[in-house]
Amino acid sequence: MLGWELPPHNSGGLGVACFQLCKSLASNKMDIDFIVPYEADHSIDFMNVIPAIPQGVDSILKSGIAYDSYKYIYSNGKVKDFNIIDQYHAYSFAASKIAETREFDVVHAHDWLTFRAALLIKQKTDCPIILHVHSVESDRSGSEDGNPMVKEIEETAMLMADVIIAVSNHTKNKIISDYNIPENKIKVVHNSIDVIAQDNNSLVNSYEFLKYMKSRGYKVVANIGRLTVQKGLPNFLKAARRVIDVNPKTYFLIVGSGEQYHELVDLAAELNISDKVIFTEFQRGQQWRDAFKIADLFVMPSVSEPFGLTPLEAIAFGTPSLVSKQSGVSEVFKNCLKVDFWDIDEMSNLIASSISSDALLEELSNRAYDEYRVMSWQDSTDKLMNLYRHHKTLAEAAR
Amino acid sequence: MNDKKSIVLYLHVHQPFRIRHYTVFDTAINSDYFDSAFDSKASNEAVLKKVTAKSYIPTNTILLRLLNRYPEFRFSISITGTILEQMEKWAPEALRSFQELVATGRVEIVAETYHHSLAFFYSMSEFETQVQMHEDKINQLFGIMPQVFRNTELAYNNELAKWAEAKGYKGILAEGWDPVLGWRNPNFVYRPTGTENIALLLKNYKLSDDLAFRFSDTNWSEWPLTASTYSHWLSETKDVNNINLFMDYETFGEHQWADSGIFDFLEHLPAEWLKNTQHDFKTVSEVIDSSPPVDEINVEHTVTWADTERDLSAWLGNPMQNSAINNLYSLTEKVHETDDLSLIEDWRKLQTSDHFYYMCTKYFNDGDIHAYFSPYDSPYEAHMNFMNAYRDILYRINRKGIDTDG
Numbered sequence: 001m002l003g004w005e006l007p008p009h010n011s012g013g014l015g016v017a018c019f020q021l022c023k024s025l026a027s028n029k030m031d032i033d034f035i036v037p038y039e040a041d042h043s044i045d046f047m048n049v050i051p052a053i054p055q056g057v058d059s060i061l062k063s064g065i066a067y068d069s070y071k072y073i074y075s076n077g078k079v080k081d082f083n084i085i086d087q088y089h090a091y092s093f094a095a096s097k098i099a100e101t102r103e104f105d106v107v108h109a110h111d112w113l114t115f116r117a118a119l120l121i122k123q124k125t126d127c128p129i130i131l132h133v134h135s136v137e138s139d140r141s142g143s144e145d146g147n148p149m150v151k152e153i154e155e156t157a158m159l160m161a162d163v164i165i166a167v168s169n170h171t172k173n174k175i176i177s178d179y180n181i182p183e184n185k186i187k188v189v190h191n192s193i194d195v196i197a198q199d200n201n202s203l204v205n206s207y208e209f210l211k212y213m214k215s216r217g218y219k220v221v222a223n224i225g226r227l228t229v230q231k232g233l234p235n236f237l238k239a240a241r242r243v244i245d246v247n248p249k250t251y252f253l254i255v256g257s258g259e260q261y262h263e264l265v266d267l268a269a270e271l272n273i274s275d276k277v278i279f280t281e282f283q284r285g286q287q288w289r290d291a292f293k294i295a296d297l298f299v300m301p302s303v304s305e306p307f308g309l310t311p312l313e314a315i316a317f318g319t320p321s322l323v324s325k326q327s328g329v330s331e332v333f334k335n336c337l338k339v340d341f342w343d344i345d346e347m348s349n350l351i352a353s354s355i356s357s358d359a360l361l362e363e364l365s366n367r368a369y370d371e372y373r374v375m376s377w378q379d380s381t382d383k384l385m386n387l388y389r390h391h392k393t394l395a396e397a398a399r
Numbered sequence: 400m401n402d403k404k405s406i407v408l409y410l411h412v413h414q415p416f417r418i419r420h421y422t423v424f425d426t427a428i429n430s431d432y433f434d435s436a437f438d439s440k441a442s443n444e445a446v447l448k449k450v451t452a453k454s455y456i457p458t459n460t461i462l463l464r465l466l467n468r469y470p471e472f473r474f475s476i477s478i479t480g481t482i483l484e485q486m487e488k489w490a491p492e493a494l495r496s497f498q499e500l501v502a503t504g505r506v507e508i509v510a511e512t513y514h515h516s517l518a519f520f521y522s523m524s525e526f527e528t529q530v531q532m533h534e535d536k537i538n539q540l541f542g543i544m545p546q547v548f549r550n551t552e553l554a555y556n557n558e559l560a561k562w563a564e565a566k567g568y569k570g571i572l573a574e575g576w577d578p579v580l581g582w583r584n585p586n587f588v589y590r591p592t593g594t595e596n597i598a599l600l601l602k603n604y605k606l607s608d609d610l611a612f613r614f615s616d617t618n619w620s621e622w623p624l625t626a627s628t629y630s631h632w633l634s635e636t637k638d639v640n641n642i643n644l645f646m647d648y649e650t651f652g653e654h655q656w657a658d659s660g661i662f663d664f665l666e667h668l669p670a671e672w673l674k675n676t677q678h679d680f681k682t683v684s685e686v687i688d689s690s691p692p693v694d695e696i697n698v699e700h701t702v703t704w705a706d707t708e709r710d711l712s713a714w715l716g717n718p719m720q721n722s723a724i725n726n727l728y729s730l731t732e733k734v735h736e737t738d739d740l741s742l743i744e745d746w747r748k749l750q751t752s753d754h755f756y757y758m759c760t761k762y763f764n765d766g767d768i769h770a771y772f773s774p775y776d777s778p779y780e781a782h783m784n785f786m787n788a789y790r791d792i793l794y795r796i797n798r799k800g801i802d803t804d805g
Contacts, residue, residue, distance in 0.1 A: 335777075348424075353784075357719065
C-alpha cells in the first residue's frame with residue numbers, strides 16, 4: 001500500500017482513514033506493506049510501515065503541519081529541506097525501488113501524491129494497481145481550476161489504473177466530470193470510523209470561558225478542520241452573523257489552521273462578530289477533544305468534501321452535526337442536519353433553530369450516536385478484498 | 400343479537416395544514432405558516448388536489464354507484480374539520496361528492512375533534528371545544544349530528560369512554576389490539592369498563608390491514624387478493640357478529656394505488672359479500688343499535704391504531720415531540736385571553752397530530768411509513784419548523800399585551 005501519512009503524523013482525515021482501513025484489512029488476514037514518505041514511530045503492529053528512503057539518505061523527517069516539508073539527512077552529513085513537490089518526486093522513485101524487493105499481489109495507492117509511484121511499480125511488475133481517491137484536486141482547491149500539474153497526475157494515473165475507489169458518490173461523480181473516467185471503472189467504498197467509547201462526562205474542559213458562558217445560557221457552535229477554501233468557512237461566518245442577529249447568546253468556535261486564516265479573521269471583523277467568533281489554531285489531543293465536547297452543534301460547511309470524517313468524530317463526543325450536502329458523509333449519515341454549502345439563509349436558519357431546542361439537540365445526538373455505535377469498516381473491507389481477489393485473478397490469467 | 404353477519408366499514412378522511420418551510424427569520428415577521436408554494440412538498444393545496452384526483456373522487460364515484468346498486472350497502476366515515484376547510488377552498492367537487500354519499504342516508508359520520516388533535520390528553524376544555532366545532536361543521540355541511548365518537552388516531556382509554564358516555568354518544572371506536580382483548584375477539588360489540596350506556600367497537604386490525612397495508616405487497620403470500628377470496632375469509636371467520644374494517648380513506652387510490660387493483664376490489668366486494676343472504680353491511684350506529692354488548696373491555700393505558708406498539712409513541716415518543724406539544728399547550732390560557740380568533744385558529748391548526756408524527760425518529764433510519772408521509776427531509780427539520788411557528792404564536796400573544804412569562 002502506498003500512502004502519504006499515518007497517525008499520529010497526519011494532517012487530516014487521509015491518515016486516519018488509511019490507518020483504520022488497514023487495521024480492518026489486517027484483521028481480515030491481509031498482509032500489508034505500507035510505504036510512507038518519512039521516518040517516524042507510528043506504534044503500529046498490524047502491518048509493516050516502511051519509510052521510502054532512497055540510497056544515500058539516512059533519514060527523512062517530517063516537519064510542519066498542514067502541507068508539510070521534509071528534512072533529508074544524508075549519509076554524508078548534509079541536510080536538505082524538500083517541499084511537497086520535491087518530496088512527491090523523491091517518493092515516487094524511492095517507493096517503486098522498495099517495491100522491487102517485496103512480494104505482493106496488488107498495489108493500493110492513496111491519493112495523488114502516491115499515484116506516480118503506483119504507475120512506476122505497474123511498469124516494472126505489471127501488477128494491478130488500485131487507486132483510492134480520498135479527494136480530487138477540484139475538491140482541495142475549492143474550484144474548477146486547481147493546480148494543473150496535480151490534475152495531470154490525477155488524470156493520467158486514473159486512466160492507467162485497473163480500478164479506482166472513490167470514498168463517496170460525490171467523489172465518484174467528480175472523477176467522472178473532472179476526468180471523463182468511465183463510470184464502470186470506479187467503485188464507491190465509503191469511509192467509516194472505528195468506534196471508540198469517549199469519556200463524555202468529564203467536568204473539566206480546556207475552553208473554560210465557553211464553559212462559563214454556557215452555564216449562563218449561551219450556545220456554542222463549532223467547526224474543526226483546516227482553514228482552506230474547500231472547507232467553506234466564509235459562508236459559515238456569514239451564517240454566524242445572521243444567527244447572532246436572532247440569537248445573540250451564541251459563540252462560534254473555529255479550530256484549525258490554514259491559508260484562509262487571516263481572511264477569515266478579517267471577515268469576522270467586517271461582519272462585526274469578532275467578539276462572538278473564537279479562532280484557535282490547529283489543536284491536538286485534549287484541546288481537540290474538548291472542542292468537540294464543548295460544542296452544542298458541530299458544523300461542516302464544506303464546499304466540496306469527498307468524505308468528511310469530523311461529523312462522525314463529533315458524535316463520538318455526543319455532539320450532533322450540520323453538514324453540507326456536498327459531502328460524502330451526508331450519503332451515509334442519516335441523523336444529522338443537512339444544507340447546501342451555498343445556502344447561507346438555510347444554514348443560519350438550521351443553526352439558529354436547532355440550538356434553540358434542547359429537545360432537538362438531545363434527540364439528534366442520541367439517534368446519531370445510535371448510528372455511530374454500529375459503524376464499522378467491515379463492509380468496506382469486504383468490498384476491497386473482493387476487488388483485490390478479482391484483479392489478482394485477472395492479472396494471473398493475463399500472464 | 401344481530402341476526403346477520405355484518406361488515407362495519409369505517410373510513411377516516413383527513414389532511415392536516417402542513418407548515419411551510421418556516422424559518423427563524425420568519426418568526427415575528429410573517430405568520431403565514433400554512434402557505435407553501437404550490438410546488439413545495441408541504442403545499443396543502445397541491446397535496447389535497449393530488450389526493451382528490453387519485454383517491455377521493457374515484458373512490459366516491461364507486462361508493463355512490465355501490466349505494467345505488469345495493470340497498471343493503473352502507474358504511475361510516477369520519478372527516479376532520481381541517482380537510483373540510485381545505486376542500487371548501489381548493490376542491491369543492493370533492494366536498495360535493497361526500498355530501499352526495501351522506502345524502503343517501505346510508506353513510507354515517509362519526510364525531511371527532513375538528514383539528515385532529517391530541518387535546519384530550521392536554522386540555523379538556525380545548526378538547527371539548529374542538530369536538531363542538533367539528534359537530535357544528537358537520538351539521539352545517541351535511542345536516543346531521545354524529546352519534547358515535549372516535550378520538551384522533553383512535554387514541555382510547557377508559558376515561559375517554561366515560562367522557563363520551565357523559566356527552567351522550569351511543570358508541571366509541573378503538574383499536575382491537577390483542578393485549579386489550581385478551582381471550583376475546585374484536586368481532587362483537589363491547590362495553591367500556593366504568594360505563595353503562597355506551598358501546599365500544601374494536602377494529603379488526605388483521606382483516607383491515609390486509610387492505611390498508613398489505614393489499615399491493617407483491618411479497619405477501621396472499622397477493623393478489625381478490626374480492627371473492629377476501630369475502631370468503633370473512634365468511635369463514637368464526638364467532639362473529641360484526642367485522643369492523645377501520646382504515647384511512649386514502650387506502651383507496653393513495654396508499655394503495657389504482658394499478659394495484661384496489662378500486663376493482665372495492666367495486667366487487669359488496670356483491671361477493673351479499674351473495675349469502677345471512678350477510679349485510681351496517682353503519683357504526685346500526686350495529687350498536689342491533690347488538691347489545693357481550694362483555695366489558697378494560698383499557699387503562701391509552702391504545703392507538705399506530706405502529707407495532709399501538710401507543711402514542713409515534714406522536715409523543717421523543718423529547719422533540721414532547722417539548723413541542725407541551726410548549727404549545729402551555730399557551731392554552733394565554734392564547735384565549737387574546738380573543739383574537741385568527742390567532743387562536745392558527746394555534747389550533749398547530750395542534751393537528753400530524754405535526755408531531757413528522758417529528759418521529761423511531762424508524763427514521765429505516766426510511767419507513769413515517770418518512771413517506773412527511774413533507775420534510777427529516778424529523779429534525781419538522782421540529783425546527785414547528786418551533787419557529789410556535790414562537791411566532793408566542794410573539795403574537797405577547798404583542799397583544801399578554802405576557803406569556805407572567
